[in-house]
Amino acid sequence: MTFESIYKKVAPIVHKTRKDYYIQLWDQEDWDQEGMLTLSRLLTACPGIENNEGELFRFFKTKFRNYVLDMVRKQESDKRKLNRQNYEEVSEVAHKLYIREMATADRVILRDMLEQYRQALPEPLQDNFDRLMGGEVFRGRKDMLRDLKIYLKDFKQ
Incomplete structure (x- = not known):
């Protein structure tokens, strides 16, 4: 069988x-x-x-x-x-989709501001900044993120 x-x-x-x-x-x-x-x-x-x-x-x-x-x-x-997945046909809701992508001009401004922040740091902290941008974990990371958030508070996407 x-x-x-x-x-x-x-x-x-x-x-x-x-x-x-x-x-x-x-x-x-x-x-x-x-x-x-x-x-x-x-x-x-x-x-x-x-x-x-x-x-x-x-x-x-x-x-x-x-x-x-x-x-x-x-x-x-x-x-x-x-875990629930609401299924909707993309063609039916495509007009509602908003792709949140940074405009080219905003991206250039952000990169410039990040470079200025890096240059203002003492040399040992510049290495930590590079590690932060690479997604690494290190001692003082939270403090640097807090400072960076304050530095970038005027930046609007």
């Missing part, structure tokens, strides 16, 4: 579960894929179960529905609201 033929037997369980529960961003192929993964795990955990259709259906239905319920709980959990 091939895996595909076994999956065809349990596919109606997947399709009925799909009608009963909603999981964001899952389409028909996703449901089938998750059903196949569940079936594969079941066949690995219980060798020979494919020969007993009654147990196969019962075990698969329990395992698959429990998995789907876990996904629904995860989707609806207050702790995981950040």
Whole structure:
């Protein structure tokens, strides 16, 4: 018996579960894929179960529905609201998108101000400034960031 033929037997369980529960961003192929993964795990955990259709259906239905319920709980959990993805077609909301990119003139001014700040620093701190611009961590980094923030307070993007 091939895996595909076994999956065809349990596919109606997947399709009925799909009608009963909603999981964001899952389409028909996703449901089938998750059903196949569940079936594969079941066949690995219980060798020979494919020969007993009654147990196969019962075990698969329990395992698959429990998995789907876990996904629904995860989707609806207050702790995981950040995991929710609101899907909107980009072509429908393209007019709302604002790309926040610095204009060339602002970029030149910022680079000039940063270079002036660097030149005003004593020589040992200039090395720390270079490390700061490289994203490195060093002693005194917070103080330098605070000073730089004060120095750049008049800079508007």
